[in-house]
Amino acid sequence: MELVFATNNKNKLKEVQALLPKEIKLLSLKEIGCTEDIPETAPTIEGNAIQKADYVKDKYGYDCFADDTGLEVEALNGAPGVYSARYAGEAKSSEANIDKLLVELESKENRSARFKTVIALHLDGKLHTFTGICSGNIIFERKGLQGFGYDPVFQPEGKSVTFAEMSLEEKSTISHRARATRQLIDFLTKISR
Incomplete structure (x- = not known):
């Protein structure tokens, strides 16, 4: 089975490919000739996940899935949420996003947050969605060099390290993206039997 993963993010592609069974071949946007934003x-x-999956299906005709992820911080009424990638501006700078988040949380006692990933799958003319959530807290300063985005300041529940201090393998067992991807894989495994 060939599926397009509608992302240009190499880190996401690597994370998801590591979780997929070998019989599912993942195609990138570049491989299908999709170079536009x-x-x-x-x-x-x-x-957003549905919009991206619709775009690839409508314009390129491939069965595909797309994801969107947001960091939802309780004390900020769920912000940055859908604006997580461009929280500090259109440049989509992870460093600037983290700086802004830490400044906005300076006076807050409640540092509860959760990462939420939604995957939208277009397959055989039907749309399916899968949601993964990982709860935790925003720590006071960056720790770790792994991962991407808000990983250096997000400490998952029950862990004493941030996502950025974990190996890809360790993060892949508990992350929001891994949870949504496992639902996707379970679904694809059931229908391919």
Whole structure:
């Protein structure tokens, strides 16, 4: 089975490919000739995932899946949420996003947060969605060099280290993306029998 993963993020591609069974071949946007920016203008994380999957299916005709992820911080009423990648501006700088987040949380006692990933799958003319959540806290300063995005300041529940201090293998057992991807894999495994 060939599926397009509608992302240009090499880290995401690597994370998801590591979780997929070998009989599912993942194609990148580059491999199908999609070089344009795919719109992400929906007001929700789920809406953005669906919008990206719709775009690839409609314009290129491939069965595909797309994901969108957001960091939802309780004390900030769920922000940055759907705006996580461009929280500090359109440059999509992880460093600037983390700086802004830490400044906004300076006076807050509640540092509870969760990562939420929604995967939208277009397969055989039907749309399916899968949601993964990983709860935790935002720590006070960056720790670790692994991962990407907000990983250096996000400490998952029950762990004493941040995502950025974990190996890819360790992160892949508990992350929001891994949880949503496992649901996707379970679904694909069931229908391919």
